[in-house]
Amino acid sequence: xxxxxxxxxxxxxxxxxxxxxxxxxxxxxxxxxxxxxxxxxxxxxxxxxxxxxxxxxxxxxxxxxxxxxxxxxxxxxxxxxxxxxxxxxxxxxxxxxxxxxxxxxxxxxxxxxxxxxxxxxxxxxxxxxxxxxxxxxxxxxxxxxxxxxxxxxxxxxxxxxxxxxxxxxxxxxxxxxxxxxxxxxxxxxxxxxxxxxxxxxxxxxxxxxxxxxxxxxxxxxxxxxxxxxxxxxxxxxxxxxxxxxxxxxxxxxxxxxxxxxxxxxxxxxxxxxxxxxxxxxxxxxxxxxxxxxxxxxxxxxxxxxxxxxxxxxxxxxxxxxxxxxxxxxxxxxxxxxxxxxxxxxxxxxxxxxxxxxxxxxxxxxxxxxxxxxxxxx
Amino acid sequence: xxxxxxxxxxxxxxxxxxxxxxxxxxxxxxxxxxxxxxxxxxxxxxxxxxxxxxxxxxxxxxxxxxxxxxxxxxxxxxxxxxxxxxxxxxxxxxxxxxxxxxxxxxxxxxxxxxxxxxxxxxxxxxxxxxxxxxxxxxxxxxxxxxxxxxxxxxxxxxxxxxxxxxxxxxxxxxxxxxxxxxxxxxxxxxxxxxxxxxxxxxxxxxxxxxxxxxxxxxxxxxxxxxxxxxxxxxxxxxxxxxxxxxxxxxxxxxxxxxxxxxxxxxxxxxxxxxxxxxxxxxxxxxxxxxxxxxxxxxxxxxxxxxxxxxxxxxx
Numbered sequence: 001x002x003x004x005x006x007x008x009x010x011x012x013x014x015x016x017x018x019x020x021x022x023x024x025x026x027x028x029x030x031x032x033x034x035x036x037x038x039x040x041x042x043x044x045x046x047x048x049x050x051x052x053x054x055x056x057x058x059x060x061x062x063x064x065x066x067x068x069x070x071x072x073x074x075x076x077x078x079x080x081x082x083x084x085x086x087x088x089x090x091x092x093x094x095x096x097x098x099x100x101x102x103x104x105x106x107x108x109x110x111x112x113x114x115x116x117x118x119x120x121x122x123x124x125x126x127x128x129x130x131x132x133x134x135x136x137x138x139x140x141x142x143x144x145x146x147x148x149x150x151x152x153x154x155x156x157x158x159x160x161x162x163x164x165x166x167x168x169x170x171x172x173x174x175x176x177x178x179x180x181x182x183x184x185x186x187x188x189x190x191x192x193x194x195x196x197x198x199x200x201x202x203x204x205x206x207x208x209x210x211x212x213x214x215x216x217x218x219x220x221x222x223x224x225x226x227x228x229x230x231x232x233x234x235x236x237x238x239x240x241x242x243x244x245x246x247x248x249x250x251x252x253x254x255x256x257x258x259x260x261x262x263x264x265x266x267x268x269x270x271x272x273x274x275x276x277x278x279x280x281x282x283x284x285x286x287x288x289x290x291x292x293x294x295x296x297x298x299x300x301x302x303x304x305x306x307x308x309x310x311x312x313x314x315x316x317x318x319x320x321x322x323x324x325x326x327x328x329x330x331x332x333x334x335x336x337x338x339x340x341x342x343x344x345x346x347x348x349x350x351x352x353x354x355x356x357x358x359x360x361x362x363x364x365x366x367x368x369x370x371x372x373x374x375x376x377x
Numbered sequence: 378x379x380x381x382x383x384x385x386x387x388x389x390x391x392x393x394x395x396x397x398x399x400x401x402x403x404x405x406x407x408x409x410x411x412x413x414x415x416x417x418x419x420x421x422x423x424x425x426x427x428x429x430x431x432x433x434x435x436x437x438x439x440x441x442x443x444x445x446x447x448x449x450x451x452x453x454x455x456x457x458x459x460x461x462x463x464x465x466x467x468x469x470x471x472x473x474x475x476x477x478x479x480x481x482x483x484x485x486x487x488x489x490x491x492x493x494x495x496x497x498x499x500x501x502x503x504x505x506x507x508x509x510x511x512x513x514x515x516x517x518x519x520x521x522x523x524x525x526x527x528x529x530x531x532x533x534x535x536x537x538x539x540x541x542x543x544x545x546x547x548x549x550x551x552x553x554x555x556x557x558x559x560x561x562x563x564x565x566x567x568x569x570x571x572x573x574x575x576x577x578x579x580x581x582x583x584x585x586x587x588x589x590x591x592x593x594x595x596x597x598x599x600x601x602x603x604x605x606x607x608x609x610x611x612x613x614x615x616x617x618x619x620x621x622x623x624x625x626x627x628x629x630x631x632x633x634x635x636x637x638x639x640x641x642x643x644x645x646x647x648x649x650x651x652x653x654x655x656x657x658x659x660x661x662x663x664x665x666x667x668x669x670x671x672x673x674x675x676x677x678x679x680x681x682x683x684x685x686x687x688x689x690x691x692x
Contacts, residue, residue: 053586053590054589054590055586055589055590075589075590076589076590076591076592076593076594077592078590079592080590081590081591082586082587082590082591084583084586084587085583086581086583088581088583088584088586088587089584089587090584090587090588090601090602091584092602092605092606093605101588101591101593101601102591102592104601105588105591105592105593105594105597105601106592149587149591150591153591153592159590
């Protein structure tokens with residue numbers, strides 16, 4: 001089972017103005033792949049999903065499910081399953097009728113559909129709730145019921161439109177696990193939409209990052225994190241997001257490129273891709289940046305504006321001449337907010353992007369290859 | 378600001394604060410909001426009801442001041458009067474027919490207005506128009522439209538070939554009742570539409586989407602989502618419209634005055650004639666009292682049978 005999207009385009013007309021929601025995108029989702037569309041709100045990810053579902057009609061383009069063109073197939077004939085942000089249980093039906101409803105419209109008799117509803121309710125660990133109404137359930141129980149409703153029949157693929165965004169953090173983790181369990185069991189393609197990049201990174205086999213109706217980058221979580229195609233993907237994936245420092249190429253010789261930024265020179269191993277005087281953008285992940293109070297030690301100096309706790313680490317924000325740099329790899333204890341510090345990072349960790357197009361020119365040798373990732377503190 | 382001015386402002390503030398405080402007192406608030414409504418209800422509804430109830434045990438002539446106690450004599454005469462029973466059955470035909478038509482047409486119109494299409498607002502305004510127009514005006518308009526010699530309806534029907542000749546809608550024995558049913562439904566259908574539409578718009582669209590994706594056809598969605606969600610309001614609408622149409626008087630009085638040959642003489646017209654043609658106010662009061670008791674009985678059965686507390690599910 002696969003889902004293929006060919007040059008999908010969707011525009012809305014509101015009065016005289018035409019709004020472009022999806023700008024001709026291509027996707028290919030493998031047989032049992034967990035595929036996530038991620039991006040800021042209004043980027044077209046939900047519209048894309050709704051086009052696949054058939055709830056929106058594409059302006060142009062083609063959608064194939066199992067090599068069958070379903071672009072003009074009615075949504076109730078596509079054999080897909082979908083989960084919604086507001087869960088969308090039927091408030092006037094109890095849990096067992098909610099779960100069994102897809103079977104009811106398939107003309108399966110009451111006894112058999114209740115039997116199968118009970119089976120999936122057991123699977124979702126909600127067998128004691130069958131007689132209750134959605135209004136009497138907790139958020140987690142509703143989500144479990146909604147999942148049960150999608151797996152009671154044998155859909156060709158699962159579509160999920162931000163199903164976790166209304167849940168609290170703890171419940172998110174719990175339901176996330178359930179969704180993955182269901183995905184692994186069903187061995188069907190799952191298309192998952194979220195605005196939360198960390199959710200995307202932790203759940204997906206592959207991710208497409210969208211912005212303004214376009215796909216900015218597609219890849220596995222590792223690929224997107226380590227070798228982002230452009231500054232948008234680099235900035236969107238990873239939290240806190242990557243630091244960008246504008247610079248200029250000042251020299252090219254002997255396989256080395258010299259980039260000047262904020263009056264500092266960086267020598268990068270690079271043979272082609274840039275010319276002298278090219279505007280470039282240096283990208284460096286906060287996880288790779290350290291801050292020390294010795295102002296002579298590092299690349300840039302600046303005022304330590306803020307230190308905050310992010311999980312088990314401290315995040316430092318340093319004011320540098322033309323912006324700020326965030327650092328998450330702090331080793332020195334006793335750093336004080338407001339003091340002058342310098343920013344330290346390894347030239348090997350630099351991503352280099354074209355200053356005009358934002359396309360990637362060079363990535364660091366992947367962290368995993370260097371076997372360094374485990375040594376971060 | 379002079380001292381005098383500031384004192385005046387102070388006084389004004391104190392006065393305003395005092396006003397707010399006294400208005401905020403529970404009994405003052407209750408008095409100001411509930412008492413006027415209660416007073417109107419008492420004088421316009423309750424007193425006439427009690428008056429009619431009392432009068433039904435007396436012989437009350439329209440032209441004489443004294444009441445003569447007759448006990449249950451009025452009721453005995455009425456229940457032995459074939460005209461009462463036939464008028465009652467006509468009331469039931471009229472109420473069931475017009476409520477049925479209003480509920481079906483009103484719900485259909487609500488479903489239509491719930492979709493988006495061009496000129497939706499215009500259609501909604503036009504549909505609302507008959508409801509705002511006074512019954513008397515609407516009835517006279519309907520009379521002209523249905524006129525057997527130059528009414529627009531006859532003209533259209535004949536010109537399109539649907540009928541061969543001009544019909545006396547309100548004047549022929551077989552057409553009069555259906556005609557008054559349609560005319561009164563023309564006015565009150567939008568009442569059903571307004572209430573049903575409000576309910577329809579409160580159904581979250583994602584429920585329909587969820588059903589669609591899981592395979593439900595349009596018909597499935599209507600049967601399994603729309604109708605169950607409308608059950609509660611339709612229950613109330615049928616009850617209210619049933620009571621109101623059962624007691625309807627003005628439209629029929631103007632359209633047919635109970636004719637032709639009493640074919641549209643529903644119970645309210647019968648009561649009116651008893652009072653103002655036979656000048657027998659006591660007996661008319663007895664008719665009204667009987668109708669009242671019948672309606673209360675029907676309402677109790679209705680509530681008991683349909684158990685609205687279970688049907689009306691509020692999330």
